[in-house]
Amino acid sequence: xxxxxxxxxxxxxxxxxxxxxxxxxxxxxxxxxxxxxxxxxxxxxxxxxxxxxxxxxxxxxxxxxxxxxxxxxxxxxxxxxxxxxxxxxxxxxxxxxxxxxxxxxxxxxxxxxxxxxxxxxxxxxxxxxxxxxxxxxxxxxxxxxxxxxxxxxxxxxxxxxxxxxxxxxxxxxxxxxxxxxxxxxxxxxxxxxxxxxxxxxxxxxxxxxxxxxxxxxxxxxxxxxxxxxxxxxxxxxxxxxxxxxxxxxxxxxxxxxxxxxxxxxxxxxxxxxxxxxxxxxxxxxxxxxxxxxxxxxxxxxxxxxxxxxxxxxxxxxxx
Ligand code: UDP
Ligand code: MG
Numbered sequence: 628x629x630x631x632x633x634x635x636x637x638x639x640x641x642x643x644x645x646x647x648x649x650x651x652x653x654x655x656x657x658x659x660x661x662x663x664x665x666x667x668x669x670x671x672x673x674x675x676x677x678x679x680x681x682x683x684x685x686x687x688x689x690x691x692x693x694x695x696x697x698x699x700x701x702x703x704x705x706x707x708x709x710x711x712x713x714x715x716x717x718x719x720x721x722x723x724x725x726x727x728x729x730x731x732x733x734x735x736x737x738x739x740x741x742x743x744x745x746x747x748x749x750x751x752x753x754x755x756x757x758x759x760x761x762x763x764x765x766x767x768x769x770x771x772x773x774x775x776x777x778x779x780x781x782x783x784x785x786x787x788x789x790x791x792x793x794x795x796x797x798x799x800x801x802x803x804x805x806x807x808x809x810x811x812x813x814x815x816x817x818x819x820x821x822x823x824x825x826x827x828x829x830x831x832x833x834x835x836x837x838x839x840x841x842x843x844x845x846x847x848x849x850x851x852x853x854x855x856x857x858x859x860x861x862x863x864x865x866x867x868x869x870x871x872x873x874x875x876x877x878x879x880x881x882x883x884x885x886x887x888x889x890x891x892x893x894x895x896x897x898x899x900x901x902x903x904x905x906x907x908x909x910x911x912x913x914x915x916x917x918x919x920x921x922x923x924x925x926x927x928x929x930x931x932x933x934x935x936x937x938x939x940x941x942x943x944x945x946x
Pocket of ligand 2: 724
């Protein structure tokens, strides 16, 4: 059994050596159980010496395969490149910053042996700020009402997947990739276990508040057209209200004659409606923008350097 570990790395020079060491130890533990390991590292256009570290690791350890991007294409693209490069019978996706404890892979293997295609690690929110925890809880409640797939709070990309799950995910060629949703969408028997959240070992998280907000919106918009439907209903509702109100005014004018007061009503209605229209335009724009990206059919990433034979990465050029 060949097990591939896929890790996206963006500015991780401080922690990569330690990460790789941990994985090597894991490989030693797993060897007697009949598991060979392969390490797939994707350098997502890091601005530090991550690539140099990867080259060194690859020179020292033949099990290391790395792919380095021409610029920062984002974690989703890095994950995709990693999954395409991985050749194992099953694949574990994990962060390179040691926030995903490598030892949990053993637990994943146990659960995988029970016949699950996806073994998902779910983190607690220990160490997260209260605001972030609450925002996350609220977000997941909302998003699950809105989307077709179910997303679970604390479930990220740390998971083990069987070959058929990986192939299914790779078969989804969309440009806008929201992995959490894609993994949930493909289905197959899955099980979840919980682990204690750990702080980053070194370096800095690349998430900003704005980044999280964008990511959250992606989650809602990538998986359904319900916001469009909601916009339609809202528009129809407002139209109905406006019709009723107009009727009422006309009747009132006929009965009592024309009265000038009503300035506040008009201004409120105007600004309110303008706001609603802007929001709806925004919703439509989001979808149009997505279509625009899909239609262009550009590759998800470009490779600058790699020790993997191009034939094994042939799929790189297929959008
Ligand atoms: N990452 C990446 N490209 C990016 C941002 C992040 O490949 O543009 C990688 C990063 O190296 C790490 C993982 O994605 O292995 C998770 O990133 P981070 O730790 O910044 O996120 P957090 O753990 O705070 O959610
Ligand atoms: Mg992290």
